[in-house]
Structure formats: C-alpha cells, structure tokens
Amino acid sequence: MAAGAPSTADSGKLRFGIVGAAAIAKKNVRGMKKLDCVEVVAVGSRSLDKAAAFIEETGLKATAMAFGSYEEVIADPRVQAVYMPLPAGLHVEWVKRACDHGKHVLLEKPIALTPEGADEIAAMCQAANVQLMDGTMFMHNPRVKEFESHLPSLGELKNFTSTFCWMGDDDFFQNDVRTQKGLDEHGCLGDIGWYCIRAMLMLFGWEKPVCVQAHAGPKFNKSGVLMHVGATIVYKDGKTGSLDCGFDHATTEAFQVAGTKGIMHCNDFCIPAREDRSTFTTSDAQFLTDLDTRMSQQTESHEVHLKLPQEAMMFKAFTELVRKVQAGEAPEQHWANISVMTQKIVCAIQLSAENDCQNVQLNL
Structure with a gap:
C-alpha cells in the first residue's frame, strides 16, 4: 500500500x-x-x-x-x-x-x-x-578526466596499487548486510575492493586482465564472508594491479599508478576529502643522489573544482x-560492460581466497 x-x-x-x-x-x-x-x-x-x-x-x-x-x-x-x-x-x-x-x-x-x-x-x-x-x-568526478589526461606523462604503465579500508563497529559486524551470506556476501571485496578494481581498470584503459590471485591470509567472519583480503591482478603484457581492502582498520583509500617515467598518487580516490575540490599528485622518475641518502624528484599537485558533489x-x-x-x-x-568486468574480477578474487589463494584465470 x-x-x-x-x-x-x-x-x-x-x-x-x-x-x-x-x-x-x-x-x-x-x-x-x-x-x-x-x-x-x-x-x-x-x-x-x-x-x-x-x-x-x-x-x-x-x-x-x-x-x-x-x-x-x-x-x-x-x-x-x-x-x-x-x-x-x-x-x-x-x-x-x-x-x-x-x-x-x-x-x-x-x-x-x-x-x-x-x-x-x-x-x-x-x-x-x-x-x-x-x-x-x-567515476563521475571530473578528476577522473584529469587522471586520464596525465597518464601519458607517466610513460608505459607498469603497476597499480590501492588500498581501501575502514573500521567496522560491533553493530556493523553483527547486523550489516555486507557481513551476511546470500545478501552482500562478497563482504569487503564487493563493497570497497570494488572501487580499487574499478580504478585500476579505468587507469589501464579498460584492458582485460588475465588472472588473479588472493594474497595469503584472507580473513572471513563466521558466515564465511570476507572481512579483509588482498589480491594481485595480472595482465598479459606483465603489468600488475594489487589491492588491499578490509573492514578492520582505520580508513585508508589511496591508489598509486607507476609507469616508466613517473607515478600518480591519490589519497582519496573514492570519497574526496572535500565535495567542492579534488586533488592528486604526479611525480617524475626517482633517482638516487649522494649514493643512497637522497632522492631527486619533481612532484606536481593537481586540483579539480566541482560545482556539484560526485553523487549528483x-x-x-x-x-x-x-x-x-x-x-x-x-x-x-x-x-x-565495465560493471560486468568489475564483478567478474571480484568473483575471481573471492574464489581464490576461498581456495588457498590459488591462481584463478579470468574469462572476460
């Protein structure tokens, strides 16, 4: 009614x-x-x-x-x-x-x-x-377009690393759908690991990876739902992505993508620290000077102003x-297409985590 x-x-x-x-x-x-x-x-x-x-x-x-x-x-x-x-x-x-x-x-x-x-x-x-x-x-924050425009300055992309974690409380662990089988049973992987995977796919130009492998030591609750997991995602040309996500420590939501000529780093890639402004940095290649006591590096900060919050x-x-x-x-x-690709990578990482972190081939 x-x-x-x-x-x-x-x-x-x-x-x-x-x-x-x-x-x-x-x-x-x-x-x-x-x-x-x-x-x-x-x-x-x-x-x-x-x-x-x-x-x-x-x-x-x-x-x-x-x-x-x-x-x-x-x-x-x-x-x-x-x-x-x-x-x-x-x-x-x-x-x-x-x-x-x-x-x-x-x-x-x-x-x-x-x-x-x-x-x-x-x-x-x-x-x-x-x-x-x-x-x-x-994905709808104009910062994404800025990420893409600066990728050529990094040279040939080699590696993406990301982490997205936050600390759940007792009520969350006991009652939230993200902790329950049959509801959102991918747990932290489907909730926040999803964002890490999507950022990697976007930065790598939607190229399809070939296999995944969960890192040793995934944590499941009593229902068998992932509470913390890491994984490596491999491409046929050798570049890799890695992620770490969980409901078990203080909030972190950062990524770094590295190429032959530089790196890009973002500390708040999913939920910006401010609704009206988003930032990230790019740096050129690092070189040791004075043997191993210093590194010479040029770092540039980038700022994107938003007229509307990204959810709008x-x-x-x-x-x-x-x-x-x-x-x-x-x-x-x-x-x-990108929803299905992200989902299949989530499922493959979960399958690996549930099976002694074995390598799982992707069919995308």
Whole structure:
C-alpha cells in the first residue's frame, strides 16, 4: 500500500523510484536534490513505515510517495528509472522486474553474487532497451578526466596499487548486510575492493586482465564472508594491479599508478576529502643522489573544482544517457560492460581466497 501521495505534474525531469530504503540511498538523495533534471517520486521498502520515515528524513515529502513493497515502486507509471540500493543477492530478481516494466536501472554495486548473475543483468537490460549503470560515484568526478589526461606523462604503465579500508563497529559486524551470506556476501571485496578494481581498470584503459590471485591470509567472519583480503591482478603484457581492502582498520583509500617515467598518487580516490575540490599528485622518475641518502624528484599537485558533489554528477550522467534512449538511441553499453568486468574480477578474487589463494584465470 502507498502513503503520502503528492500530486506530481510532468515537470520534464527524469522521475526516479528508489527500490529499498537503505542508508546509502540517503547520501545519494542529497545529491539528487541538487539537480534540476531529476525528481524522486516513489520510495519502496518492505515496510511502509520505513519508506515513509525515509521520505521524511530525506525531505522528499513534496514529491515522493511511500510504498510498502518494491513491486509497487517499479509498477508505478510515474516512475521512469529506478535506483536500487538493495543487497546484491536481490539484484537479479528486481532488475528483471524493472526491465519487465521498462524502467532504466541505476544499480548499487556489487551488481550480483556471481559472474553468471552479472551477465544476466546486463543481458536483461540490453534486451529491454533500458540503460544500466552501477553506483560507482567516483567515476563521475571530473578528476577522473584529469587522471586520464596525465597518464601519458607517466610513460608505459607498469603497476597499480590501492588500498581501501575502514573500521567496522560491533553493530556493523553483527547486523550489516555486507557481513551476511546470500545478501552482500562478497563482504569487503564487493563493497570497497570494488572501487580499487574499478580504478585500476579505468587507469589501464579498460584492458582485460588475465588472472588473479588472493594474497595469503584472507580473513572471513563466521558466515564465511570476507572481512579483509588482498589480491594481485595480472595482465598479459606483465603489468600488475594489487589491492588491499578490509573492514578492520582505520580508513585508508589511496591508489598509486607507476609507469616508466613517473607515478600518480591519490589519497582519496573514492570519497574526496572535500565535495567542492579534488586533488592528486604526479611525480617524475626517482633517482638516487649522494649514493643512497637522497632522492631527486619533481612532484606536481593537481586540483579539480566541482560545482556539484560526485553523487549528483552520477545521477546527472545517468539521466543524460536515459534521455538519449528515450530519444531513440540504443542504451550505452560501456557502463554495463565495465560493471560486468568489475564483478567478474571480484568473483575471481573471492574464489581464490576461498581456495588457498590459488591462481584463478579470468574469462572476460
């Protein structure tokens, strides 16, 4: 049943329904409200009270109707696109229902529990002629374009290293879906390792790696969900990527990519320290001087100013793609392709971690 039904005229905005009143959706609603091109008209939860509370807390009462089920949001004729912050274990089912109703899908990551599930989601969206994008917000920060523009100065890229960790509390470890089998059972790997993998793929020009291997000592909780893991990702030309992610120590979210002529370093690649400004550095090759007591190096700082926070820019970019589909173009497949590639690498690293850190070949 629905509650709090405002009358919403067709304003020319892309009308969103939120399928699942998850905490992460609150931050994204804040970004959506900064845009003139989108409007939230429906929020669905398994509990009508929870959906209504979400609307109240996020200030959506003027536009959004509360529903006590996900199906009612998807079936609402006002809704043109859905944002799904559901656990990954529910994604295949609810993306299928969204496709059945012709709704475009912005899907939280990880997008599935298995490689087959990721392929199925991408295929369903393509067959239904709906746009698919995952919720990797940093990809829409203009800093990404600046990263790419400075890569040639690094020479031939050889290595990418990254870490993304934060410290969970007792409530998180006991109750959060990211600690539970069947929901978001990739744990830290699907939640924050995803970002490390995506940054590597982006910086390496979306080239497909050939194999992965988890590092010794992955940590699982009692349910068998990863709480900390490291991994190495190998390319056919010999370059490598490595990541370390976990819910077990103070927050770190940095990457470094090294080439034959220099390095690029970013200390806050996923969630910028400031919403209005993002930074990173590039340095030239290091040379020892005075035997081994000093290094000579030129380092340059780069700064990118943002008019909108990156989560708002994600919804703006998604809306622009949907408008193209509505105008008769085919859905942009790049976003589906990189979602599936990222998911398959996540699954391969997990498989390695669960099997004595053996090498796992990738089929991308």
